[in-house]
Amino acid sequence: MSLELKLQENGENKFQLPGGDLQGFVCFTWTSAFHKYVDYCNLIKIQVILEGYLVTNPSNKLSSGKKFYTSEILCIRGIYGEKRLGEVFPKRSFAFPFMVRPNHPQHMMPSCRSAKMLNVAYRLKTRVTLRDHGQQRSPDAAYTCFSHQLPFNMTPGSTPNQATLEAIQRARSTVETSGANHVNKALTSNDTFQIRASLSDPVASAQSPGAIEVLVRLDQIHDSAKPVSKIIGKLIQECTIEEGVTVRKKAKLFNIRLDVGERRDRKCEELSIPFNLPSGLLPTLIEKDRSAKVSYRIQVGAHVGKKEECFVTLPLIVVPH
Missing domain, CATH: 2.60.40 (Immunoglobulin-like)
Known part of the structure; x- marks a missing residue:
């Protein structure tokens, strides 16, 4: 080969x-x-x-x-x-x-x-x-x-x-959230934190998907909380072919590792993460069957070690033209 x-x-x-x-x-x-x-x-x-x-x-x-x-x-x-x-x-x-x-x-x-x-x-x-x-x-x-x-x-x-950490930690005073954004809290025996996220553009074109930014804010609520070590973003595509039959696809958009040692004293973390939508995934179902019902969402998860503690789901509108 x-x-x-x-x-x-x-x-x-x-x-x-x-x-x-x-x-x-x-x-x-x-x-x-x-x-x-x-x-x-x-x-x-x-x-x-x-x-x-x-x-x-x-x-x-x-x-x-x-x-x-x-x-x-x-x-x-x-x-x-x-x-x-x-x-x-x-x-x-x-x-x-x-x-x-x-x-x-x-x-x-x-x-x-x-x-x-x-x-x-x-x-x-x-x-x-x-x-x-x-x-x-x-x-x-x-x-x-x-x-x-x-x-x-x-x-x-x-x-x-x-390269420095400031390249991805651009200062943002507030993270805009809309009614479509969901805020999840992860509660464990040792830590409590909150994650918020929003998209720079909730509409993408299937013909020429461009770069999108997701704004992520992590708030540490409890002093003994373990810091988040990774932020992983996924694109989820669901297509309902016929009644009761749904095909789901997932694609990893980004995987950001955070330096835990430098963040122990920080109660708040803000990041702006750019990514590209996979060109091979988006047009597939739309071009195959235009009568099928297709929906997309972006899932941003906060990980402590290897475990995903919580995630937010952001709806994404994909237009075929």
Whole structure:
């Protein structure tokens, strides 16, 4: 299996971006070792993820680092119960195009002021899942996942090494909330806190989904509360095909890690988090069946350790044109 992720603009590879959209391609060639039994394989999923990480191994940046930011740019799966996207034949190349929108994620910086952790880099990672149909293979052995990654420069003309927590903690005196926003409280035996959130734009276009910001405010109510360590955003898509039949899809929009050590004395935390809606998820159900009832919402959850303590749900209106 040969897998490669390419970014192209005007027919040339270009990793240092001036801003704006960029055409990307997931390219791979598949060859089966079981050619006597396997004529083709099914493409199950294509996924492209943008990761921000702290460089711990300068000699091999792509293999090092503690991730502080992840955002799913593309995730294509089967639709309406279909288990495949297409057929891939041996010794034939395949390219899947997608758009990269780097404008807003370039502001995402690590939530740590320690000087030794300010060496920041970004990478694009792609995963492709295949399933072959050989009669001699067991079901578990038939699925194969391949991955590939390449460096990604988010700040052309400068270095991102001056990243600080202030880049994502822009001062906001108040967080606007509307009647459609819900405020949830998480009550546990050790801590009590409140999370509020609102969207910069509650309406998005399925044809060209742009960047949206979610404003998040965390209020610590109890002095002994454990600080929030992560904020995770998800896009939830529900489609009612017929009465009683609903298809639900989820896609992770962002994963922000907060520096717990620097926040122990803070009673309030405000963040403005930019993200892009997955271009592969939004148009799918609308174009497939316009008579289907489709709804969207964005879920922002606050995590203490690995446990999600509470979340808020924000409705999102997606127009097909």
